[in-house]
Amino acid sequence: MLVIIKDDYQAVSKEAAQLVANRLLTKPNLVLGLATGSTPIGLYQELIRRCRQDGLDLTKITSFNLDEYVGVPPDHPHSYHRFMREQLFDHMNLDPRHVHIPNGMAMDIEAHCEWYEEQIQRAGGVDLQVLGVGANGHIAFNEPGSSLGSRTRVKTLSHKTREDNARFFASMDEVPRYAITMGIGTIMEARELLMLVTGESKAAALRDAVEGPLTAMVPASMIQMHRKAYVIVDRAAASLLQGEHSASISEASLTRRRL
Numbered sequence: 001m002l003v004i005i006k007d008d009y010q011a012v013s014k015e016a017a018q019l020v021a022n023r024l025l026t027k028p029n030l031v032l033g034l035a036t037g038s039t040p041i042g043l044y045q046e047l048i049r050r051c052r053q054d055g056l057d058l059t060k061i062t063s064f065n066l067d068e069y070v071g072v073p074p075d076h077p078h079s080y081h082r083f084m085r086e087q088l089f090d091h092m093n094l095d096p097r098h099v100h101i102p103n104g105m106a107m108d109i110e111a112h113c114e115w116y117e118e119q120i121q122r123a124g125g126v127d128l129q130v131l132g133v134g135a136n137g138h139i140a141f142n143e144p145g146s147s148l149g150s151r152t153r154v155k156t157l158s159h160k161t162r163e164d165n166a167r168f169f170a171s172m173d174e175v176p177r178y179a180i181t182m183g184i185g186t187i188m189e190a191r192e193l194l195m196l197v198t199g200e201s202k203a204a205a206l207r208d209a210v211e212g213p214l215t216a217m218v219p220a221s222m223i224q225m226h227r228k229a230y231v232i233v234d235r236a237a238a239s240l241l242q243g244e245h246s247a248s249i250s251e252a253s254l255t256r257r258r259l
């Protein structure tokens with residue numbers, strides 16, 4: 001696990017976009033795992049900018065999103081389908097057949113979750129999975145206490161997560177109670193992880209994830225078990241870290257700091 005500390009959110013987004021761009025150079029048909037939420041928006045904006053200005057090409061990728069609310073139709077303003085269209089997909093020419101987001105309206109949710117796992121396998125597995133972290137240490141919607149080997153399934157959202165996400169809805173009552181989410185086991189099978197953590201409100205979760213004990217109560221701590229994980233954070237999020245960390249991926253490789 002390599003923790004990279006950047007000055008601010010913008011620098012985190014640029015470093016993350018550079019890593020994605022590097023992987024696209026070696027594999028244009030990258031299988032990219034995507035996250036929603038506020039954190040990766042800067043990364044997506046930077047990728048869009050690079051596509052327009054630098055000729056970065058995402059048209060051949062296959063994507064798999066981490067999660068979607070149950071009972072929220074794809075066109076709902078707060079669905080993750082809609083979020084991804086607005087923040088990324090509408091700005092580039094992706095093949096819709098290669099874009100995957102769990103369907104929160106599936107009639108048979110269990111069968112749908114199995115199908116989703118099969119699609120990931122059929123695509124050859126996720127090459128690079130983008131992750132955010134909840135203030136309670138969740139990854140995707142794997143809330144504290146989730147099984148560390150879990151697969152795609154329905155999870156009940158914790159009160160804290162519903163409160164945190166209430167900012168996107170008119171009232172707390174409207175915040176969904178359930179979500180379909182890739183499991184921790186599913187996420188851990190990605191060949192590389194790219195976790196982004198920004199802002200003071202995430203400082204304790206980041207400390208627990210990268211310097212705390214491995215525990216199901218902090219699902220993000222599983223990142224310590226991954227063989228190739230990058231954790232790119234800003235100074236505010238890093239304020240409680242004690243370990244020595246690098247300022248960029250290139251600096252880390254110069255100082256021979258290992259993943």
Ligand code: F6R
Nearest residue numbers: 035036037038039132133134140
């Ligand atoms: C969303 C997801 C969640 C978020 C987390 C942080 O697809 O998987 O785990 O990454 O809730 O959300 P923000 O970035 O809004 O703080």
